[in-house]
Amino acid sequence: MPPMQLSADLEDRLARIGWRTLALPDDAPADAFPARVSAQHRAGYQLDDGAATFNAQPAPRFLKAGADPLERPAVGDFVLVVPGTPPQIERVLPRRTVLSRAAAGERHQRQIIATNVDHVFVVTGLDGDFNPARIERYLLLVAESGALPVVVLTKADQAHDAAAAIAELRRRVPPPVEILAVNAKSPDSVAPLLAWLRPGDSAVLVGSSGAGKSTLTNSLLGQSRQATGAVRENDSRGRHTTTHRALLRLPSGGCLIDTPGMREIKLTGEESLDGSQFADIEELAQRCRFGDCAHASEPGCAVRAALAEGRLDPARWQNYLKLRDELAAAADSLEAQLRRKSEARVLTKALGRRLNEKYGHR
Numbered sequence: 628m629p630p631m632q633l634s635a636d637l638e639d640r641l642a643r644i645g646w647r648t649l650a651l652p653d654d655a656p657a658d659a660f661p662a663r664v665s666a667q668h669r670a671g672y673q674l675d676d677g678a679a680t681f682n683a684q685p686a687p688r689f690l691k692a693g694a695d696p697l698e699r700p701a702v703g704d705f706v707l708v709v710p711g712t713p714p715q716i717e718r719v720l721p722r723r724t725v726l727s728r729a730a731a732g733e734r735h736q737r738q739i740i741a742t743n744v745d746h747v748f749v750v751t752g753l754d755g756d757f758n759p760a761r762i763e764r765y766l767l768l769v770a771e772s773g774a775l776p777v778v779v780l781t782k783a784d785q786a787h788d789a790a791a792a793i794a795e796l797r798r799r800v801p802p803p804v805e806i807l808a809v810n811a812k813s814p815d816s817v818a819p820l821l822a823w824l825r826p827g828d829s830a831v832l833v834g835s836s837g838a839g840k841s842t843l844t845n846s847l848l849g850q851s852r853q854a855t856g857a858v859r860e861n862d863s864r865g866r867h868t869t870t871h872r873a874l875l876r877l878p879s880g881g882c883l884i885d886t887p888g889m890r891e892i893k894l895t896g897e898e899s900l901d902g903s904q905f906a907d908i909e910e911l912a913q914r915c916r917f918g919d920c921a922h923a924s925e926p927g928c929a930v931r932a933a934l935a936e937g938r939l940d941p942a943r944w945q946n947y948l949k950l951r952d953e954l955a956a957a958a959d960s961l962e963a964q965l966r967r968k969s970e971a972r973v974l975t976k977a978l979g980r981r982l983n984e985k986y987g988h989r
């Protein structure tokens with residue numbers, strides 16, 4: 628990039644969109660500039676360059692049949708844009724973190740939820756929505772993403788017994804994962820979340836529909852606005868109305884991505900249990916007397932001992948088994964899919980070679 632691109636002004640603007648490093652690729656087009664994907668529409672992308680938002684189109688190669696959907700621009704991505712009408716997304720810059728899930732349907736296609744986030748707020752209401760097994764499932768996706776999870780329990784003001792629910796969850800979700808209970812409607816109550824939303828920080832909200840993600844977003848915007856007073860530059864653009872799966876710049880300096888409520892949280896097959904909140908269970912199972920212990924009736928089973936002594940929550944154990952089976956099935960299906968893809972590539976190459984032999988160099 629030409630040196631003028633690295634001006635103090637540019638650094639200042641990049642800081643507002645959560646940029647972490649200024650190392651731009653050497654081979655970038657001379658007139659290209661960095662921006663962040665703030666929303667994705669049917670017709671294209673909305674980008675934020677730290678000063679304003681604008682629409683852009685992806686370079687045609689992103690849309691080609693056979694192009695890997697995971698390599699297409701996604702919300703949270705830093706991209707290089709070439710000016711034009713419309714401006715064109717030339718390149719997706721390397722991702723710091725990627726939060727994904729398997730798309731609904733049979734084929735275990737992975738789908739990106741957000742990229743380049745430092746924290747994932749797993750939002751659940753302390754009402755009928757409260758479901759520790761679902762939270763454990765989210766935490767598996769987060770463990771794979773490279774970002775850190777924070778469990779946010781909303782509707783604490785409406786819960787019959789918030790303390791009991793939190794204690795139940797604590798038995799299932801060991802530290803260092805933080806658990807916070809809030810009234811999402813109250814800016815004061817959600818203020819502790821701003822600790823993860825300082826300048827340069829990025830976070831994404833995930834959770835089912837009605838969990839309180841939009842309410843939380845509005846309170847975070849409100850709280851910061853009240854706290855900083857003078858920062859009102861976003862108001863003119865009407866950015867406070869919540870758009871789904873949109874990256875918002877908060878006046879606290881951080882970036883927050885809201886996502887639509889998810890009905891299904893399918894594992895991609897790439898998650899790993901020993902890098903997750905289940906690491907302690909994986910370790911426990913290693914201490915059984917027999918290496919192939921089924922944890923059923925074998926003598927010297929460390930898992931059953933822990934269950935009997937109350938050191939391992941039975942519901943947590945059951946959900947661990949369920950997720951482990953599901954993960955194994957997803958991994959098989961992912962592997963088969965990758966094998967089919969590479970076989971198709973080999974076949975195409977072999978065909979090319981044969982045509983080449985027959986008709987000479989083309």
Ligand SMILES: Nc1nc2c(ncn2[C@@H]2O[C@H](COP(=O)(O)OP(=O)(O)OP(=O)(O)O)[C@@H](O)[C@H]2O)c(=O)[nH]1
Pocket residue numbers: 781782783784785809810811812834835836837838839840841842843886887888889
């Ligand atoms: N009393 C109370 N109500 C809440 C709280 N959080 C959310 N609500 C209410 O719950 C309803 C759903 O909240 P939303 O913020 O729209 O939920 P969402 O997660 O954005 O849902 P989707 O947009 O469908 O994904 C709204 O009526 C909110 O006012 C809370 O902490 N306390």
Ligand SMILES: [Zn+2]
Pocket residue numbers: 912915916920921922923925927928929930931
């Ligand atoms: Zn065992």
